[in-house]
């Protein structure tokens with residue numbers, strides 16, 4: 001059972017405020033969340049509920065205002081930037097909306113950047129994996145292009161290949177399929193699910209998309225900076241139904257879900273989504 005392993009990331013009683021102390025905006029309010037090793041965790045919730053903030057704080061990209069944070073076995077609550085940078089480089093991959101591709105490097109250079117930063121070349125096995133990623137993500141024709149020569153979806157695919165290339169223990173993904181057509185989106189989700197299933201990697205993914213969340217083992221719901229509920233593996237219809245219950249404020253999310261449990265399986269929904 002994955003739950004017997006120590007969490008690969010942990011937020012304990014974390015709060016985050018933006019703005020000045022006279023007029024603080026509360027983005028996270030006393031949130032505690034363990035990310036289990038070898039699990040695919042989705043974070044969902046309405047716009048402004050704190051999803052991206054939670055991910056940034058858990059990844060050590062932003063400081064918490066209060067609480068404790070662990071990442072890859074290290075206490076990062078008050079870690080300095082250098083320690084965090086090293087930890088992230090070795091253990092963590094990021095797939096973010098602002099792709100953070102290096103404009104002066106071509107596609108291959110961007111994908112190989114984590115190896116470069118680690119001061120080593122990919123092994124033969126890693127090289128084969130990178131070629132497979134380039135192929136699966138349809139980037140073969142683009143390997144010598146720079147980011148500005150690519151569409152938004154192509155840039156996102158480069159960011160995905162870069163994040164998966166070193167097979168980091170933990171991957172944080174913010175709307176990884178947001179810019180992709182549905183077929184490429186499903187391929188990316190399949191890659192992420194395979195990373196968990198076959199290589200024991202852990203993934204935290206923020207998404208609004210119930211189909212994307214249906215690939216996760218666990219779905220955590222945020223509202224107004226609080227974790228309000230979580231579900232185990234569910235199909236897209238069940239997740240949509242739950243979210244509708246949340247949005248209507250009827251508190252009926254889970255009850256509705258129980259009614260749909262015997263509904264369509266994920267494969268049915270995948271077919272319907274294409």
Ligand SMILES: Nc1ncnc2c1ncn2[C@@H]1O[C@H](COP(=O)(O)OP(=O)(O)OP(=O)(O)O)[C@@H](O)[C@H]1O
Nearest residue numbers: 018019025026027046047048049050051052053054
């Ligand atoms: N840098 C910032 N300065 C001020 N307020 C911020 C900042 N970043 C986020 N917030 C506020 O914190 C709250 C949570 O924002 P966050 O981006 O985490 O939400 P989200 O659930 O990821 O939203 P979305 O789904 O729209 O991306 C919002 O009220 C937002 O306006």
